[in-house]
Amino acid sequence: MTQDEMKKAAGWAALDYVKPGSIVGVGTGSTVNHFIDALATMKGQIEGAVSSSVASTEKLKELGIEVFDSNEVAGLDVYVDGADEINAQRDMIKGGGAALTREKIVAAMSKTFVCIVDGTKAVDVLGKFPLPVEVIPMARAYVARELVKLGGTPEYRQGVVTDNGNIILDVHNLAIVDPKGLETTINGLAGVVTVGLFAHRGADVVITGTAEGAKIEA
Ligand code: 5RP
Numbered sequence: 001m002t003q004d005e006m007k008k009a010a011g012w013a014a015l016d017y018v019k020p021g022s023i024v025g026v027g028t029g030s031t032v033n034h035f036i037d038a039l040a041t042m043k044g045q046i047e048g049a050v051s052s053s054v055a056s057t058e059k060l061k062e063l064g065i066e067v068f069d070s071n072e073v074a075g076l077d078v079y080v081d082g083a084d085e086i087n088a089q090r091d092m093i094k095g096g097g098a099a100l101t102r103e104k105i106v107a108a109m110s111k112t113f114v115c116i117v118d119g120t121k122a123v124d125v126l127g128k129f130p131l132p133v134e135v136i137p138m139a140r141a142y143v144a145r146e147l148v149k150l151g152g153t154p155e156y157r158q159g160v161v162t163d164n165g166n167i168i169l170d171v172h173n174l175a176i177v178d179p180k181g182l183e184t185t186i187n188g189l190a191g192v193v194t195v196g197l198f199a200h201r202g203a204d205v206v207i208t209g210t211a212e213g214a215k216i217e218a
Contacts, residue, residue: 004030006118006209007082011035013207013214014080017114020045023073025106026060027081028053028099031116031209035080036060050076052106053099054163070105079110083203084129084196086121090203091179095132095196098162104194107201115203119210126179130155130170132196137167139191146189147171150182166193 001009011034018024024039026032026049036056039046040063048066050073051057057067081103083092092115094100107113131152135143140156147154152171160168176182179199186195206217 001211007031008034010116010209012038025076025079029082031082052102076110091199100196101194126176127174134193
């Protein structure tokens with residue numbers, strides 16, 4: 001089975017968590033794109049979606065799913081999104097697709113976070129995948145210096161502007177043994193919009209696509 005087939009298995013299995021008549025929180029990325037394809041098969045049974053990126057919004061609309069402004073919705077039952085890394089405590093690194101801030105907002109609005117991944121995303125210690133940090137452009141150099149003090153090696157993601165008009169620093173060489181602590185510390189730096197650590201609000205359900213099909217940990 002290819003990695004994409006495993007992503008597809010996870011994405012389609014997440015459909016079981018979608019309640020008829022609901023508005024669904026939808027994340028971003030290649031695994032979520034499979035979920036959106038699956039969601040389109042029940043578009044007549046849901047009210048619509050709240051999306052975490054321009055890319056997902058476009059795909060949802062193309063497939064005929066109504067996309068609501070997050071400010072028009074009081075809360076969401078379920079948020080389905082991928083991850084770049086996930087540990088046994090269900091803390092995640094996200095933001096490989098630069099959508100981390102909107103992802104964190106939609107995750108915060110949701111009762112249940114369903115994380116869909118292929119088996120390559122599971123790790124013992126987070127940090128091999130460079131940690132994305134969304135930063136206000138004028139704070140780029142300052143925040144980079146502070147990230148070096150925390151033991152990381154930040155790299156400016158060239159040519160990327162987030163949906164919010166900001167830049168991304170990818171922080172290499174971190175072994176993240178205290179995800180909640182590091183999330184709080186980096187979020188506290190002036191000029192940081194969001195760090196792509198999802199530990200204070202981790203996943204509630206993990207669906208992993210494997211060669212044997214989708215494995216669900218609820
Ligand atoms: C985007 C994300 C994605 O969830 C993450 O990058 C995983 O992507 P993919 O499903 O393509 O492997 O956080 O900002």
